[in-house]
Amino acid sequence: AATEKGNYHHFMQKEIFEQPTVVAQTLRSYVRQLERQVALPQIDFDITAIDRITIVACGTSYYAGMVAKYWFEKFARVPVDIDVASEFRYRDPVLPYGGLSLFISQSGETADTLAALRHCREAGQTIAVVVNVPTSSMAREADLLLPTHAGPEIGVASTKAFTCQLAVLAALAAHMAVKKGMMDAAEERQVVDHLLEAPACLNAALDHDEDIKAMAHLIAPARDVLYLGRGPDFPLALEGALKLKEISYIHAEGYASGEMKHGPIALIDDKVPVIVLAPSGPLFEKTVSNMQEVRARGGKIVLISDAEGIAEAGEGCMATIEMPKVHPLIAPLVYAVPVQLLAYHVACVKGTDVDQPRNLAKSVTVE
Numbered sequence: 001a002a003t004e005k006g007n008y009h010h011f012m013q014k015e016i017f018e019q020p021t022v023v024a025q026t027l028r029s030y031v032r033q034l035e036r037q038v039a040l041p042q043i044d045f046d047i048t049a050i051d052r053i054t055i056v057a058c059g060t061s062y063y064a065g066m067v068a069k070y071w072f073e074k075f076a077r078v079p080v081d082i083d084v085a086s087e088f089r090y091r092d093p094v095l096p097y098g099g100l101s102l103f104i105s106q107s108g109e110t111a112d113t114l115a116a117l118r119h120c121r122e123a124g125q126t127i128a129v130v131v132n133v134p135t136s137s138m139a140r141e142a143d144l145l146l147p148t149h150a151g152p153e154i155g156v157a158s159t160k161a162f163t164c165q166l167a168v169l170a171a172l173a174a175h176m177a178v179k180k181g182m183m184d185a186a187e188e189r190q191v192v193d194h195l196l197e198a199p200a201c202l203n204a205a206l207d208h209d210e211d212i213k214a215m216a217h218l219i220a221p222a223r224d225v226l227y228l229g230r231g232p233d234f235p236l237a238l239e240g241a242l243k244l245k246e247i248s249y250i251h252a253e254g255y256a257s258g259e260m261k262h263g264p265i266a267l268i269d270d271k272v273p274v275i276v277l278a279p280s281g282p283l284f285e286k287t288v289s290n291m292q293e294v295r296a297r298g299g300k301i302v303l304i305s306d307a308e309g310i311a312e313a314g315e316g317c318m319a320t321i322e323m324p325k326v327h328p329l330i331a332p333l334v335y336a337v338p339v340q341l342l343a344y345h346v347a348c349v350k351g352t353d354v355d356q357p358r359n360l361a362k363s364v365t366v367e
Ligand code: G6P
Pocket: 058, 059, 060, 061, 104, 105, 106, 107, 108, 109, 110, 113, 156, 157, 158, 360, 361, 362, 363, 364
């Protein structure tokens, strides 16, 4: 049953390993496999008229939104504004009539996000909600309900809800692109094919569990850890740092790889592990030069990349974690796995309460 741990030590571990299954399950509602088309629930408003999207969320759901911003802008060429819910209302956001506001939440009950939703409703926005709990307040108040089918998530630190949110958001961005005439049928088929590759790629990432477990002791003694990523993988660096903070209580920061030289580089010494998330591709060379900047200062690097990236830049790293070679669209889903597993195993080394970390709640219902 969803509410039992089975053979796993923790719910979080079980939920990390469920990802291939629940992402596949979620995708079944958002793509037509035979036709190789994206398929969304009935939309009662004119999606082609949407020329601006406002995304609001908290925590891990906010990072899913950050990834989605890349997709909406790249595929549909629709500008996206994104805020953490606790900041959103107080900056008196400009909400043009006819805009789409998109809320992302596992629980559907996070107080700040729900308050932001109601604020947007009053401002005449169309409300779309990506949510894992179909009976939640946010689900009930949506014009467009986009459920994730991750099943109950019990570990306080979100894992499988995140990858399912990404799957839904990618489908929504592609759908919007198709409707707006920004994506043709051939491109749509490719997007669908890549999305459908995600479950197998998540499985391939999970195959590295033992390697990650074996290197967790290298990270566990650290006081500070830096995570770096670029483009749509930058939010994954933020998510990696969040996961480590949440369950292992190690201070961690996520940074855009190229921004490191404007600050965090001052912290680098042989005691600050630097986790680099860098699938091979057009941006890889830039990241390699950021890695050289770290190395020149005695920094210890853990490179998470595919075989190609590791062959090119793995030498001299403290450790490498090999991911399957994936299309950039699904890299944020696949690279979620090693950052989740790394946080998980470091927390296990430290002996913290993985499923119920101190001071944190599964759903934060106060503003
Ligand atoms: C809490 C949880 C996080 C979660 C965040 C947002 O802080 O501990 O794991 O990401 O709330 O929750 P939501 O249910 O809105 O996604």
